Amino acid sequence: MPEALDTSAKKLPAGEPATVPVPVDVTAEKTRSLWSDAWHDLRRSPMFVISAVLILLLLVMAAFPGLFTGASPRDADLSNHYLGEPNWSHIFRADWFGYDGQGRSIWARMVYGARASIIVSVGVTALVTLLGTLIGVLAGYFGGWLDAILFRLTDVFSGIPFMLGAMVVLTTFAERTVWVVVLALAFLGWTTIARVARGSVITIKQADYVTAAKALGASTSRILFRHILPNAIAPVIVVATIALGGYIAAEATLSYLGIGLAEPTVSWGIDVSAGKDQLRNAPHVLMMPSVMVSITVLAFLMFGEAVRNALDPKLR
Numbered sequence: 001m002p003e004a005l006d007t008s009a010k011k012l013p014a015g016e017p018a019t020v021p022v023p024v025d026v027t028a029e030k031t032r033s034l035w036s037d038a039w040h041d042l043r044r045s046p047m048f049v050i051s052a053v054l055i056l057l058l059l060v061m062a063a064f065p066g067l068f069t070g071a072s073p074r075d076a077d078l079s080n081h082y083l084g085e086p087n088w089s090h091i092f093r094a095d096w097f098g099y100d101g102q103g104r105s106i107w108a109r110m111v112y113g114a115r116a117s118i119i120v121s122v123g124v125t126a127l128v129t130l131l132g133t134l135i136g137v138l139a140g141y142f143g144g145w146l147d148a149i150l151f152r153l154t155d156v157f158s159g160i161p162f163m164l165g166a167m168v169v170l171t172t173f174a175e176r177t178v179w180v181v182v183l184a185l186a187f188l189g190w191t192t193i194a195r196v197a198r199g200s201v202i203t204i205k206q207a208d209y210v211t212a213a214k215a216l217g218a219s220t221s222r223i224l225f226r227h228i229l230p231n232a233i234a235p236v237i238v239v240a241t242i243a244l245g246g247y248i249a250a251e252a253t254l255s256y257l258g259i260g261l262a263e264p265t266v267s268w269g270i271d272v273s274a275g276k277d278q279l280r281n282a283p284h285v286l287m288m289p290s291v292m293v294s295i296t297v298l299a300f301l302m303f304g305e306a307v308r309n310a311l312d313p314k315l316r
Contacts, residue, residue, distance in 0.1 A: 038310040048306035054299035062115040068092060071108040073266045078103045083282040097288045101278055106288050112266040117296060119178050121247040127186035128193055129240045136197025141205055158191045170259050181260055185247060196239050200232040234311045242304030245297040252293045268293050
């Protein structure tokens with residue numbers, strides 16, 4: 001016969017309270033997605049914080065230059081301010097960084113020149129990201145003859161040197177405005193993102209959840225926009241953020257060579273080109289816009305590097 005269960009309770013000494021075991025409430029940590037996990041790492045990255053503050057300051061400067069200076073970047077006074085020396089005690093005033101060879105405030109031109117550089121870099125990055133992602137996704141997902149045609153087209157554009165091709169394209173325009181420069185750089189700069197997007201899509205389309213979606217009869221558009229793009233966009237964002245600084249440097253280089261932006265547009269590259277003739281007797285005319293270009297490019301490169309470290313699982 002089976003043994004009877006002992007249901008008798010032990011008697012406690014008088015006055016001693018009964019202790020009831022309390023189950024331990026173990027709450028599992030909420031699983032974070034790739035983007036929330038990346039944001040968690042970015043907030044703790046000094047590189048990201050410093051670069052984000054600098055970029056935010058540049059964006060505010062480009063959008064609201066009147067907050068930083070009351071001087072005009074085009075007003076010239078050759079009689080009183082020709083190559084005027086910097087006055088370091090006059091912070092945010094017209095003569096803070098001195099005057100250029102035409103008597104224009106260098107500080108005012110630095111502030112107003114941020115707008116052209118920011119518009120060019122953001123505009124080119126947006127266009128190359130859209131075009132490159134579109135071509136890469138179509139080539140990587142459908143494959144076959146479409147992949148062959150699009151990838152051969154990518155190879156053709158990749159074989160054109162970026163700066164040389166931009167110089168050739170821009171020389172065909174009589175008037176080189178900001179948007180002309182944006183279109184010229186975007187016309188040649190989409191190939192890297194297309195390659196990255198194509199490789200990422202080829203890898204992701206072989207995943208089990210994509211195969212399951214196809215087996216369940218999901219449409220092509222649903223698979224692309226619901227399953228492929230959200231998981232393939234991370235490396236594209238990394239490349240795009242790093243490329244932002246490169247486009248600022250490209251615009252400044254083309255303007256310095258006299259092929260990019262031209263007067264009356266206010267640009268750091270134009271000021272660097274004008275300041276090279278005054279290097280010996282007034283080096284501040286060249287140094288100030290050059291430092292501004294360097295700081296801006298460095299800020300965007302640091303930002304892109306921080307984003308890459310947060311989104312790349314191999315670096316965790």
